[in-house]
Amino acid sequence: MSVEAESLLQEVKECIEAAQNYRSELQQRLQGLSQARKQVRGSSTHTREVLKRHFQDLQATLSRLLNERLNTLLQEVDAIEQDSINPLDDCQKLIEHGVKMADDLLREGEAAIRCGISDREDKLCSFAKKALHIQLDSLPEVPALVDVPCVSAQLDDSLLCSMQERVTRHGSVSSHPPVQIEELVERAGGVLVRWSKVDEDFYPQEYRLQYRRSSSTHYEDAYVGSECEFLLLHLDPHTDYLFRVCARGEGRTEWSPWSVPQTGYTTLTAHEWSAGVDGYILSSRKNMALRSDSSSSGSASVLYSNAPSYFCGQTLTFKITAAGQMDKRDSLGVCVDKPSNSESLQRDQAVCISTNGAVFVNGKEMTNQLPAVTVGSVITYDMEVVSIIPANNNNPSDAISFKLRVTIGSGNREVVFDWLLDQVVDCLFFGCSFTNPGWKVLVF
Template structure:
């Protein structure tokens, strides 16, 4: 009986635990559902506000434009009227003056006819002389109606049709942004952001990606990338800090940007790559990710190593050359297992590197394959994959190495792939560079 009770108790405990897990899962799904509902309602409210604000601004602007155009046209009418009436007023004044002279002459002539015989000759003579000076046969020219302006307004009714057509197609509402972030991949002190189109009918000409620090103390979004690529590496990020990323697109032939994608949160746990401070002949940027060879008084190369072994297999290590100088065969960029004081070049044992002339070295031996020479703007990448070999002494093992690293070095549009044999498993690597002449400048990330 006791065994049966124990079995029932065990079943009850398991059922209670299952019920608790089930309730927890349901609560998580309920939380996700609430988040989804919040996103729908919140984005709908923001869309309504954006539409109302935009069309209110359009209405106000259209009213101002129409009022300004009406005032301009009325001013044109006023100007034409004033310019046309002025000569008519002048002609009217001339005619009215002539009428006044004629009236006065008529009165004098009638008075001369009525006067007595003694004064008649003088009166008639004075009247005749005055009439000759007035030039009664000279009449002012009055313009014909066809020669004076007849002001009219020409109004094209097609404007309303054009406006109706443009307004009917102005703006759009979509349930999803046309582009979304699909992956946030952590890199040392940086995050690789990848995005893709989710609306196949949207022809994207450019993409725009922004980011900002998350949290209540977060900054404003700032542009990180604008271009045609669908990925971008955001540098100079603090490890273990949340950042928000979003992306939008601009259609072919359009000037406005699409709605922003749903922001995605990303962070990196990997410390940024840094050059080692205090190496003679080199100066570093404030973030220690840019090194400048500044001292050419020394007659030998010196290797500048990383501050720590921060490069791991499975990652991509990138060197970007931002300034060049005179080349030397000992110049090099590469990866090594350890750091040695007094090294003149990475072209040594326990290291793989590329020279500035494109030669590739493995453990100090030059390979037959060669990459393009390094120039301003060149990007050199190192990718490594760890391949385990069988233990030493196995019949299938032809060498004494314990592990094999598959190394890919890329420069320009070419790459070299080879196997690097090491005696023991390696979790992380140092990186370094060496230049003889001053002027070389390299960024690592």
């Protein structure tokens, strides 16, 4: 085959490969477009159902409340009517009884007048005595109309206006939630979730973060507060979790719609302290250590991690939840190894911070200093590889130089320096040492 034919064949192969890659990219975009279409259709259908259900519940509740109020008012009218009619009925019975007595007396008097002369005197005398006992000058009192109830209803027409105003402003529909998750960062035994608002007209007062396993249907609250990030711990490694966030607007009581759920996971196991070290008590998850007073007074030993679980590129965090008396030998930091006889991390092959804020690199104190460690202090370690300098082949005694860029943060201050090691390491131990009891530290 000629050179031109080989060149042409190679060009055709490259075109075929480019076409295959192009088709693959287009197919991936079609899948993404299909997912986007499903999200629009699915969220629209769900929102319609939510709106219908909500307004049906409102109608049923409002109708029930109005009927209950109507029945209450009608019962009040019935009570007033009954209480007012009873004395009038009694008065009517009394008057009707008097009318009957007067009728009887009239008939008896007329009969006495019409009777014969022989009986007239007796009958007239009997009638006069009877009339005297009836007390024809005594009349019952009938209440005036102004003194009896005139039942009426007072109805405030402004209720309808206010209801109409509230109903016309009740609920809203938006094409995008006002808050979205922007980043999921894996941490040891957890995931750092960061979010931000995407609606400039929305002014959040607080946020609400929820999560669930991908195999579950029930979300759990993880955080409610004003921060825009949260580190969710105690997650199982290599397990997918779904995260979503919403917000409550300033001056509002209801929560906004949820953000689009994002899937996150961690491949890093949770940090744990080593168990069985004299002078330290661990929590059930072994991520919190308490310096007890069981060891000899004034002596200290280093409590290390149970494995070299800190990797460069990650953030290691110590949080002080209780504090004891300071000692210049106290230390919190990372190291290459964990010798059993060390009393502090202020030694070779380690970097640390003391409780008084002093920073030590390979046992030497730096001039830069951080704030003193107290209850609530959060100390972070971030490291990245700067360079690896191989040994000189002409001089086999030269060791490999391994340089790490270390950033230690505490409070609102941080120190940055290069840590030179004589060996390449891809993972490090962490540790702490406290001379006096009462210190409690959480690592994550």
